[in-house]
Amino acid sequence: MATSVYERIRDAIVTGRFEAGRVLSENALAADFGTSRTPVREALHRLEIERLVERGPRGAIVRATSPEEILDIYEVRITLEGSAARSAAKHATDLDLARLRARQDAMRGLEGADARAAANRAFHAALWEASHSPTLIDLLDRLHVHLQRYPTTTLDWPGRWDEVIREHDELLDAISRHDGDAARDIAERHMTGAREVRLQMYADAAPPRP
Incomplete structure (x- = not known):
């Protein structure tokens, strides 16, 4: 389940459906994917390591490219x-x-x-x-x-x-x-x-x- 959530969030970022600067709420993503917050949290942590996501004042956000x-x-x-x-x-x-x-x-x-x-x-x-x-x-x-x-x-x-x-x-x-x-x-x-x-x-x- 954690891998599936990770792949779906990553795909949304890569394709631009989750645009740069978008706040990625654990609660909202868990509701969208029909899962608990734990696999979402694990996915966001993995994406942060890959530098697709970064931590902001309101939580995880999609990193902008330059x-x-x-x-x-x-x-x-x-x-x-x-x-x-x-x-x-x-x-x-x-x-x-x-x-x-x-x-x-x-x-x-x-x-x-x-x-x-x-x-x-x-x-x-x-x-x-x-x-x-x-x-x-x-x-x-x-x-x-x-x-x-x-x-x-x-x-x-x-x-x-x-x-x-x-x-x-x-x-x-x-x-x-x-x-x-x-x-x-x-x-x-x-x-x-x-x-x-x-x-x-x-x-x-x-x-x-x-």
Whole structure:
């Protein structure tokens, strides 16, 4: 029950149904989910550790994100994605490679931001699993949750989708050849490209200086 409550609250935060600054009342959440306050309290504590929730004067509230925090997450993810790719090149099984190829093939020809974002997430999840490193998988999943809260995707940027497909092909080739150094370098370049697009998106959205 505690896990279910945690997943439901986390999903509501990630999808924006629980907006930044919203007070999360234990009593109200317990009533909504038809449970006692104990699993709600446990869920909120877990979400506080994950920095999705923080303590305020009136109790737990949904944390706001900032451009600086998002860019910091990209910096960390660049390194972790590189490590996952390098590990995948060393440890990926034939089944892992088949899953990666299937996820990559599913991305080709997709239209629409939501479909592309979901397919891209599925490919990276398969890459993390192919690393066979539970620690890397956990850390990358936590980072991705924070990025999901941002309402726009870098995949909408002109030319970015074609670049993503090409870089995934290069990454798959390196992993298939068990070239860990090449896989790491490609993955780091791939995520650096996403960060640079995000920076440009922030710059374009900024109000003009007086």
